[in-house]
Amino acid sequence: LQGQPPALFKPQLVRLLGTAQLTLLHAVLALKAAFGEALFTAQDEALLLRRLTLAAQHPALPTPTHLFHLHCLLSFPENWPLGPEGEEAAPLLLRPQLCQGLLPSLLHDPMSLLARLYLLCLLCMEDKEEEEKGQVPSPRQYLEELLAGLRQRAALAGSPQALATLCFQASYLVAHCLAGQPAVLTPLIQGLAQLYRARPVLAPHFVDLLDRVGPELGEPLRVALRQEVVSRPGRDEALRWHLQIVAKVADGDAQSATLSFLQAAAAHCTGWDLQQALLRVCRALLRAGGGGGLADLLQALVRQLEDPDGRDHARLYYILLAHLARPKLGVALGPSLAAPALASSLVAENQGFVASLMVQEAPAPMRLSVGPRGVKGPLPVLQLQVEPLEPVYSLELRFRVEGQLYAPMEAVHLPCLCPGRPARPLLLPLQPRRPAPAWLDVHALYTTPAGLTCHAHLPPLFVNFSNLFLPFPQPLEGAGPGFFEELWDSCLPKGAESRVWCPLGLQGLEALVSCHLEPFVVASQPPTSYHVAIRLPPDSKLLLRLEAAQTDGVPVALRTDDWAVLPLAGDYLRGLSATV
Template sequence: MLALKAAFGEALFTAQDEALLLRRLTLAGPHPALPLTIHLFYLHCLLNFPENWPLGPTDEEAAPLLLGSQLCRGLLPRLLPEPMALLARLHPLCLLCVGDEEKEEKGQDRSPRHYLEELLAGLRQRAALDGGPRALATLCFQASYLVAHCLAGEPVVLTPLTQGLAQLYRTRPALAPHFVDLLDQVGPELQEPLRVALRQEVVSRPGREEAGRWHLQMLARVADGDAPRATLSLLRAAATHCTDWGLQQALLRVCRALLRAGGGGGLADLLEALARQLEDADGQDHARLYYILLAHRAGPKLGVALGPSLAAPALASSLVAENQGFAAALMVQEAPAPVRLSVGPRRGEGPVPVLRLQGEGLEPVYSLELRFRVEGQVYAPLGAVHVPCLCPGRPTRPLLLPLQPRRPAPARLTVRALYTTPSGLTCHTHLPPLLVTFADLFLPFPRPPEGAQLDFFEELWGSCLPKGTESRLWGPLRPGGLEALGSHHLEPLVVVAQPPVSYLIAIRMPRDSRVVLRLEATQSDGVPVALRTDNWAVLPLAGDYLRGLSADG
């Protein structure tokens, strides 16, 4: 229908036909009974309706001709629908905001621009929730990008958008990676004022110590030659807390950005102090190299030394080539992962759960250091794992990573590797994340004396109440599944085994929690399981784990 309309226009369709088709699309699009895919299709048709094609120069959005605010009233985006539907509805709303000041002068009620500002404020309010889902923050920045793209020529919209985003960063600095990505994607109409506003937020409100990492990451993107005194004051204050290698690298990235902007006397003093103050030898070498470059290079030469461009002419001097090789030897290079890391079989023993890792070298590496970071605050900080040498085809011993959960829950570990190549270069890389499952936290109780196992189990069973809770599950296991469950998955945790009648199992969890199970005889359609625990938070995790074993069995 739209193809015919675009091809024949008024020769085939009258103005009444156009209005009727457009009205049906606007009325049917937001119908709640429609699935999401059909809803998105209707919105796509509205945006591609011939009379609603944006006018003006190439790649510039302009107001639609027929799609007015009265027709779009049912299509206005709200916070509750699916993210894809909200973004799709946001596009026609942005088109309605073009030239919105003229519509306000004509006495229209409820301005589309005011509705857009309230919607964006609501999205930012949800993204500012501390510990909120990442999807809410992602949706907020996607909507901000769409508004900046469609309304790049509307300062009346971009100014409150910039102020709102700066306030969002002030509330939640942990969104710094989202801001950096947004600055890389938007045009100069929003990029420059947002960069200035974010820089002002960082240097005027240093924040608490845990926000320092995010402030440094943001400052590395927005720092320039303006306001050097405030920026250097922030860096001096941050240097006293940069005991971690990652924080030191973030601090040096800000210094590198200031060097590209021209540096200054204050920066030279800071680099000289960092070369003596930083504990890590790599950070000291970086600071010393930047200080030497600042002292001996200026202007364009300093920019070329810090960020050589592929478009720059090749330098034929052997002295320059030698200096570039020397600089590469001092710097930590980012490289593809030469190591494959996986989680090995579990062995529940010792006072704390230990993750057994299997490392496989894809190429020879030396002095390998694996650093782990847990997303969220579920676990205490994890120590690094060191491997002297890792070569392809040569078996290695399991790598032991002790876990320190603050509460028994699964987790996701981000992994970073620092190593030395056979040529002597120091490199770093990010490895695929590792998952810590609920079963990786299982620990056995000490073995009771021979003949006292049943009394020991009954004592544990009774100690879970009244503080804890009891639940009963039904596991749809096949014949023989109970024996496989007790002898394979839970064998180290079995206190009393009476196959094929029952298994009595006791599991010790971190932070002094316990899970006690009674697996009774297999019936025709499954196995009844009685579960007790003294920690209510463990109950849904234990239920999901047992249901997963039943599905596998």
């Protein structure tokens, strides 16, 4: 569009500015971004902005349309933008009086509320501490009231989890957009501390928020939450949540108050889960430097805890505190990417103990393909070729077919696979419930050299129609023609009969039979006539007469006792010449 003159679009602009179709509105915004003031005057810009604002607050429009108009407002291509290109900011002409209907409310659904809240945060960034004339509050005051309402709903006992999630999403959005405004962050921190005081059960949400926000909100919120927790008695019914918060906010500051809380709480940690939570707090204090009070607490836990695993943890932490300086404590207890996975309950979570107990999803460690047919037996057997890409141990391959075509298949096990070492073919018995090709879904479960248990999805394998072929027992010498005629006559009248033209290619009929049908020939007069009998599990048969071959092909007479086999057999015969 930028290569076209702006005058080309000017006659249509008046009609396009009044459109209600989203596609045309999107085209108008694209024209404005391409040409700017060369096509759109200041009056056009103000009109388009006003139409977007009014449409975004229309009550009859669905939520996706509302969100689209809000996105257009946030990304509005102004004629003279002040910020860098691509930055989302409220347009200069979008004043608080114009977007009163776009302010978020507790009655909005979560998606609309968060989108409107983002616009409100952008307006607060431009608020210069001057309230608008009249009774309309400033954007910052409205924001504080909205966040207070969200916290009040989340603080209600038994309130839905979705309300708490929305409250913390809104808090994160405000902290992300207004990180440089203490006037907004201070009441936000105080409100969150009051919310924790009302509902300690929301501790996992606080931990997640602390992981995501920057230091502008994170550090003051840590201090506020620590003060809330240590001021509580140790026998509080919400002790497990207090311990979870303390493990997150523990540091070198105010350790005396934290240790006093832990010493009071230790007497009430009678369950295994509370004891483990208490030990996680001790571990966090160890990483922060420890101290004499922590050593006394660990000694008391060694004597007090009934669970041997908890006693061993406390004893290990005491030994580390007594023998390692503060810098080495941080190294010993910090994360280690090279640490092996050990099978001991004393190993900390960061050393891979938890990961070693979980089945992890991983890329496929091997390639699997269908090999040539060469196994004889009462059932068709699929021969699989394995090409390992990395060392694996205790491999289990599971196969599944959608629908009811095949009976469930047993898993295939291999003790070890290593790249560079030849792997023997895998044999997978098939039990078709009707003779038809199918796709096999393949799932691998194995152990890595690091001791981790992993699972992977391999590309599906295709079972061809010819993979189901089984030979009839060989008749006595000289009895082949009679045996074939008996089978031929037995197919009718129950079965079906057809004739197919089979192209031969360059090598003739004898080469075609030798490559594909030789195990199933019961009578022949080479090189012009072959009688083929194929058994198809579970209880069908396919008979072929290949006679009177010509230079470019051979007519094939087919009989079967299962009419559903005919189209599959025809496709198979017509495709043979391409593989000779």
